[in-house]
Each structure stands twice: as C-alpha cells, then as structure tokens.
Amino acid sequence: MRRTDVLAGIAALGILASAALAQDRQPAWVMTPDHPAPREIDAYRFDGVDYIDANEVARLFRASKYWRAELEKMVLKVGDTRVRLTVGSPYVFVEDQGANLFAPVRWGDGRMLVPVRLATDVLDELVPERVTWRTEARQLRFDTGEPNLLAIECEERSNGTLVEVRLSQPLDATLEPSNEDRFVVVVPDGVASDALLGLVRGAGLVDSVRTLQEPGRAVITLHLGSAGSARLVARTTPPRLVLAITEGVDEEIPAPEYDRGVVDQVPSVARIVLDPGHGGADRGARSSSDVAEKDVTLAIARVTRELLRERLGVEVELTRDDDQFRSTQARSETANRMKADLFVSLHADGWFHPSTSGFSIGVHRAEAEVSVAGIDAWGSHDPLAHERSEFFAELLLERLSETLPGPSHGVKLADFAVLEGTTMPSVLLECGFLTNSTDASNLADPGFQKKIAEGIVAAIAEYRNALAEGGGTAP
Amino acid sequence: MKGATVIMLAVLAGVAVLFFALRRDDAATVAPPTVGEPTGTRTVELFFPRAGGGIAGEMREVVAGEFVEEDVRRAIEELVTAGESGIAPLPPGTRLLNVYFDGEGEVTLNFSSDLRANHPGGSDAELATIQCIVSTLGVNFPGVDRVRLLVEGEAVPTLAGHVSLRDALHVRDYRETRKAE
DSSP states (O other): OHHHHHHHHHHHHHHHHHHHHHHHBOOEEEEOSSOOSOEEEOEEEETTEEEEEHHHHHHHTTOEEEEETTTTEEEEEETTEEEEEEBTOSEEEETTEEEEOSSOBEEETTEEEEETHIIIIIGGGGSSSEEEEETTTTEEEEEOSSOOEEEEEEEEETTEEEEEEEESSOOOOEEEOOOTTEEEEEEETOOBOGGGSEEEEOOTTEEEEEEEEETTEEEEEEEESSOOEEEEEEEETTEEEEEEEESSOOTTSOOOOOOOOOGGGOOOOOEEEEEEOOBTTBOOSBOTTOOBHHHHHHHHHHHHHHHIIIIIOOEEEESOSSSOOOOHHHHHHHHHHTTOSEEEEEEEEOOSSTTOOOEEEEEEOHHHHHHTTTTOSSSOOOHHHHHHHHHHHHHHHHHHHHHSOOOEEEEEEEOBTTTTTOSSOEEEEEEEETTSHHHHHHHTOHHHHHHHHHHHHHHHHHHHHHHHHHSSSOO | OHHHHHHHHHHHHHHHHHHHHHHHHOGGGSOOOOOOOTTOEEEEEEEEEOTTSSEEEEEEEEEOOSSHHHHHHHHHHGGGSOOTTSOOSSOTTOOEEEEEEOSSSEEEEEEOTHHHHTOOOSHHHHHHHHHHHHHHHHHHSTTOOEEEEEETTEEOSOSSSSBOOSSOEEHHHHOOOOOOO
C-alpha cells in the first residue's frame, strides 16, 4: 500500500510538471527557401511574448555560437557580425550597437530562449532574406524576394508532353543530369511563387511536378511515369521555359534554339582529333579487375579512327597512339596545330560506389572562356565553338543512347583541363564507369568498344550534315 | 495507513507549489543547460557524394574556433569521414595542411599528397570531390567566392586528370546541384 502511494505521488507530480511546461510550449513553424514546407520547431510564450530556442536561431541564421556559462552570455556570429546576448536582459549588442528586444533573454525548458523579435528585428538585418513572424499562424518566414516563377502548366500532345514555366522576366535555366524518369530544371535567381511550391499533379508523360525554393535558385523536378527524354528551351516573348518531354526522339517537339546568324563561319567537318585520355604512368580510373582507363580509351580511339576514315572519309589524328603520358595542354595543342574541326577526348569514368553506371559528356564551361578572353593566349574563348560543342554533345548523347545500355548522365559543364585550350568545338566523352563491374566488363570488350565508336561516328555524321545543311548550329 | 497517504500527498502538493513558484519568479534560477564548449559550436552543411551519383548536403555540428581558418579546417576535415551515403569525398588519409584567406574572397587550401594519390579517378568522382569542397566552403563561409587548391604547397594541373585547377575555382560554378528530393 505504501509503495502504491509513493508511485501515485510521483505520477501526480509528473503530470503537474508536464502540464506546466505544456502551458508555455506552443509549437511554431519555420519556412525557409531550403525548406519551403513548414517545419515544426519548439516555441514558447511567456507573458504574451513569443520565444524560440537560441540553438534553433543559430541554425536558421547559420551562426556560430559562443557560450560563456559563468557570465550567462552567448555570442552569435552571423557572417562577420557578432551579436551578444545576456540571460535576463532585453538588450542585445550588434557589435557596438545596442538593440532592445523589449523582453529578456531567459532560460526555459532547459534551454536558452530568445524573443522572436531577435530574428525579425535584429538578425534580419544581417542576412539577405526578409525574416517575418506571423503571430496568428505562428510562422517564422525567410523570404527571398518577389516571385518570378509564376505558373507551371503541363499539356499533353500527340507526340509528347509540353511543360511550360511562366516567368515574370526572362531567366536562364539548366536541365541537370538525372534519371531517365526524372528531370531536374534549375533556375538560377528563380523565386517561385507560393502557389508553385510543393508537389502538383502533372499531365501526359509527367506524373508530378515538385518545385522547391533554394537560396538563390528555384528547382523544378519532373517525375515521369516511365523513362523519357527531355529538352529545355528558354523563350523571351513572353518569358517562359519550355520543356519538351518525349518517350523517344520526335522532331515535332521543339528543339533547343541555337544562333543561326553565323552561316559564313561554318566550315566543313573534315579533320578530327581523337584524344585517348591518360597514358603511361597515369593509368586513370581502374576497375576492380584492373582494367585501366588508359587502355580502354586508346582501344576506343583506334577503332573510332578506323570507322571515321572508312565511313566518313575524314582525316583523323590521335593525340597518342601508344602508352605514353601527355599533358592536357599538349593534347589540346595537337588539336590546335592540326586545325581540327572537332576534338573528342575519350575517357572512362569512376565513382565512389560500384552501383553507378552509364555515360556522360563534358563541355568546357563558357564563362571561364569569356573570363580570360583577350588576356591570355591560352584558350579559345570562342562563343561559337562553345555553342557547337554543346550542340555536338547533345547529338552524341542521343546517338550513344541508341547504342549503349546507359543510363545517360547528360552534359556536365566544368573547367575541363584538356578542353580549355582548344580553339574548335570539343567535348570530353565518359564512355562508362570502370568502378561498375558491368560497365568495366563492357569497356574491355572489343565489340562494345565498336558500339561506342559507331555512336561517335553517327553523331559526327549528323553534326557534319547539320552544319552543311543549316549553316548554323541547330539540328 | 490512511494517514500516511494523506501526508504523502500533502508533501507532493507542497513540492509542486514550490516548483511553480521558483519557475515563475526567476527564470534564471533554473540550472543552465550544459550547452556548448567554451569555444562554441557551429552548425555546418557539409557536402558528400551520393551512392547513385551527384552530391547532397548534410547538417553537422562542429566545434567553432576563434578564427575562421580553424572553422574552415574543421569543416573540410569532416569530409574525410563518410557522409550518410557511406561515401567520403576526400580520399583516406587526406590532411588539410594550411588554409589562407586573401581578404578578397579567395581561400587557398593546401592538402597533403593523399588527395591526389588516393583519389579513385574518373571525371565524375573528381568533379564531385571538387564540388563537395567548394560547396562546403561556399555555403558555410559567406564571402568566400573562389577556392584555390594546392597539394603539398604546389599548384597542380588537376586532381585526377580532368578538371583544371590552373585558376581558382569559382563557388558559383561548382556549387552542388542539390536535387529536389
């Protein structure tokens, strides 16, 4: 009986304590560009003033925390600015400037709690986002500015699905490499309207569209019911992004637009330089069965050379025809000296996990070329060559998609060393992953190497025809 | 026995009243939590390669130092240990030897030779390593807009034969491509 009494007493005390805490704890929701969906955080109300955990504030503002227990002071360092808080005081100091929160910083629930006003009136000034507190909804919002992504519409067509993103102003966007049943469009400087955020139902080939707001950009993900292909076109009148989704290649679907105003600058495609990556002591990526990238690339280059000569009658040069090391600069200089019309650097990829397989194409980043134009003789900096590089890369992806098992990882833009000095359209082809056992086995197989070569030859033939017929860079 | 029960409940009620009184009158008398080290902590978003390709950010709490160079070192050295994907973007044994800020937005990281010698190779893996380094700095250290990589104090053309390190890497060019998942 006595034991029962003690237990009953402890239970009663627990209930009373919990009830007291619950009285002050009132959940709130935070909405940031990274996580536009409301995320619940602990919040408290004391004497009519809303408080949140100082640790949560530090996380939201990406601040460093410095805590001096003996003085009960905390310093939040937001960027280079220090904000000093003292338990029991409503005054905070932003560097040397004082600010009044009109309610003291305090302890509660075993945490240091700060008035919400600290976020909206003080720290708000230290970050690019506008920070607001909606009392009734109990929402702390971080907004990036006026929306410029207004609406997304999916329209089913007889030969595919068109996805149109309506904009308030022209914006650039990129179609990021992704899975065949998922396409990701990144819109730098994009600010999605509230109505767009989250997941909405699609139409036709598109099951759903998810829009997320991230710092400095909007990200639109299209989920398809099955594998498909996508092309992205930015249009200016009216401003919009158009994505054409097909189950296969369909000429009626709008293709990327290229500048056709430079007809007279389009020569033939008569001289091609193939670059077998790595060589000598530089073995490149390796498979678990010790297949070396340098050997695979040389084999593919040789068979491609034969097919190009045989089928297209073009002049072909290799940057190396044996197992020797050559610097990236020496390779591109070979192509420049040859006055090549096209440069294809051949590689086999590697990844940290064996499950990744497939092929991709690298194109040198355009901005890097422009940034050194006219200053450094090293490098082409020719916008037309860059456009044609991207155009050829798209053709090559399409042709390889027909001949290789894939998946395609799309086009990567980076400062590729072997491409940065070339003066002609140039790409870096990653034929497969040596870190994937199936890909590695394929890459070492002469039959598979010939398939790759056939894809390259078909793409070059199409590229040559496109230039000859249109005079520009459009397909 | 009944009397004992009554006394017990009375004592508990007294304790509860005392609890409220203390809590309401002076919040500061509640014991401070055991937060932080004397030097503080910092929540950072670190970037790691994903198993299926691409990279993704993860939040981690790391010790914060008095100088930003220390913070950079701690953040970058976290990249030697695997993320949630089980993958580390920096090869085993890689050490960050020095960190320099030029005061104009460029930070130079000087790594040990392990960064090149132990790298698995392939342009995707090489690009991911660079993206993870650059993105971790770009996201967590406002003001950093260029990153220059050195190995054992020397400029190197590439890490694994593909991505040029001739110039400093612009954060805007190599910031990770976070997928909307």
